[in-house]
Amino acid sequence: MSVPGELQYTKTHEWVRIEGETATIGITEHAQDELGDVVFVELPEEGRTLDAGDSFGAVESVKAVSDLYAPLAGEVIEVNGTLGDNPEKINEDPYGEGWILKLRVSGEPDLLSAEDYEKLLEQAE
Amino acid sequence: MAEGTLRRTPLFEEHKALGARLVPFAGWEMPVQYEGIKAEHEAVRTRAGLFDVSHMGEVAFRGAQAEEAVQRLVTRDVSRLAVGQTGYAAVCLPDGGTVDDVLVYRTPEDFLIVVNAANREGDLAHFREHTQDLDVEMVDESDDWSLLALQGPEAAAILQRFTGTNLPEIGYYRYEVGEVDDRYALISRTGYTGEDGFELYVRPDDAAEVWRKLTKAGATPTGLGARDTLRLEAGMCLYGNELDRETTPLEAGIGFAVHLNKPVEFVGQEALRQEKEEGLRKKLVGFEVEGRGIARHGHEVTVDGETVGEVTSGTLSPTLNRAIGLALVRPEVEDSFEIIIRDKAVAAHAVGLPFYKREAKERSC
Incomplete structure (x- = not known):
């Protein structure tokens, strides 16, 4: 499973790319693999303010629903609307075209490094 | 249940080699x-x-009163089953609730009832409880059979390469005893997918080789x-979802497998006859979600x-x-309703079952 070193992670298998005040968020390759074929993504409205740990939507596969949790606090500034018609992008390119939303970061993030996230995955094996 | 206690079918190593995701199931x-x-x-x-469904259970009924025992236990009139024929049926409690849904095979000497894995023990207890006075021997043969389901428009053509049995001669819900890859097999033209296909009952030692071929x-x-x-596209019930001990086969829409005028009274018959006369307490409907979202097992259905x-x-x-999806709703519910999907009411409407029906021509081989 790929775990890009430049990203940060959560225990609930989201990834975060922080660039200035903007955090781009998606789910990890491990998460999409566990889910299987993604068929539906429930996205929040732009402008919504989230606290770290808030459930902001869900990713559904044929078989299962998985809640999405805000890895850090912030305001939703953009959601990936292409997922409406092409939810499979989350399977095909979880760290790229399968991104889910962008937040304007407002709090101090408490995230896992790639190394820590890999350890978490190994422990779960 | 602890993972160490999970049972494995003879095809477990095949699944692992294929990189399957293995999960606990029944x-x-x-x-x-x-x-x-x-x-x-x-x-x-x-x-x-090709499916491995070897977890399914098989119970053989033998003895002078085997037919009477089966008649008493299932909703279908099995006296109308000829040797070589199989029938779908429900097993009911005296109050009409469903213990299991099963396939009944009439074999030359006896009957074979194929049960859901999760219900195997409960079924056996129920079978024994209600046939104590009869001269019948019930044998749990589940460990003597592996079950492979080969399903799809090309199933017959693929299987024909490995068997001398003339497959076009096997009608729907009929079976032949023969060989697949020179190994003993009961070849049944049944399935759970809405496609043409076969369920192959083979010996556990032969299962891996038949699977590989x-x-x-x-x-x-x-x-x-x-x-x-x-199975959901084909509008077929899954025990534990559409059917359970609180739901009768009439409510779950499988009345076609309930013969209320059987010569032998079956367990639950009076309750079902009464429900039919008085009206169903709930009914199964197929639906399509109109708004965004996917309905799941357990979601509420609402009207106003x-x-x-x-x-x-x-x-x-x-x-x-x-x-x-499928839903059990009050009998008076009409064609429009809402489903509460993740705290939001989403519009849905009833649609006729099945959702998917194969074209008739695909059934011949």
Whole structure:
């Protein structure tokens, strides 16, 4: 499973790319693999303010629903609307075209490094 | 249940080698998917898929009163089954609630009842309880059989390469005892996918070789995930979802398997006859979600904010690419209702079952 070193992670298998005040968020390759074929993504409205740990939507596969949790606090500034018609992008390119939303970061993030996230995955094996 | 206690079918090593995702299911470690549910689903709809369903149980009924025992235990009139024929039936409690849904095979000497894995022990207890006064021997043969389901428009052509049995002669819900790959097999033209296909009862020691031959010949290994989406598109019940001890077969829409005028009274017959006369307490409906979202098992069904039922199964249909499902609702519910999907009321409407029906021509081989 790929775990890009430049990203940060959560225990609930989201990834975060922080660039200035903007955090781009998606789910990890491990998460999409566990889910299987993604068929539906429930996205929040732009402008919504989230606290770290808030459930902001869900990713559904044929078989299962998985809640999405805000890895850090912030305001939703953009959601990936292409997922409406092409939810499979989350399977095909979880760290790229399968991104889910962008937040304007407002709090101090408490995230896992790639190394820590890999350890978490190994422990779960 | 602890993982160490899970049972494995004779095909476990095949599944592992294929990279299957194995999950606990009814006390067994079973493949939920190999490549992916959508791809496997499509393979069964357009070509052929092969399922390991060896976790299913088989109970043989023998003895002078075997027929009477089976008649008493299932809702179908099995006196009308000829040797070589099989029938779908429910097993009911005296109050009409459903203990299991089963296939009954009439064999030359006796009957074989195929039961759901999760119900195997409960069924046996129920069978014994209600036939104590009869001269019948019940043998749990589950460990003597492995069950492979080969399903899809190319199933017959693939299977014909490995058997001398003339497959076009086996009608729907009929079977022949013969050989597959020179190994003993009961070849049954049945399935749980809405496609043409066969269920092959083979000896556990032969299962892996038959599996390898059929997959090599083009059948796609298909897991329980696609089995569920396929049966749901075909409008077929799953025990534990549409059917349970609180739901009668009439309510679950399988009245076609209930023969209320059987010569031998079956357990639950009076309750079902009464329900039919007085009207159903709930009914099964197929539905399509109009808004965004996928309905799932357990979601509430509402009309004008009032709860009128519950979703029993729901998924995104891979064939139709629409959110479909089944629900048990109050009998007066009409064609429009809402489903509470993740705290939001989403519009849905009833649609006739099945959601998917194969073209008749695909059934001949």
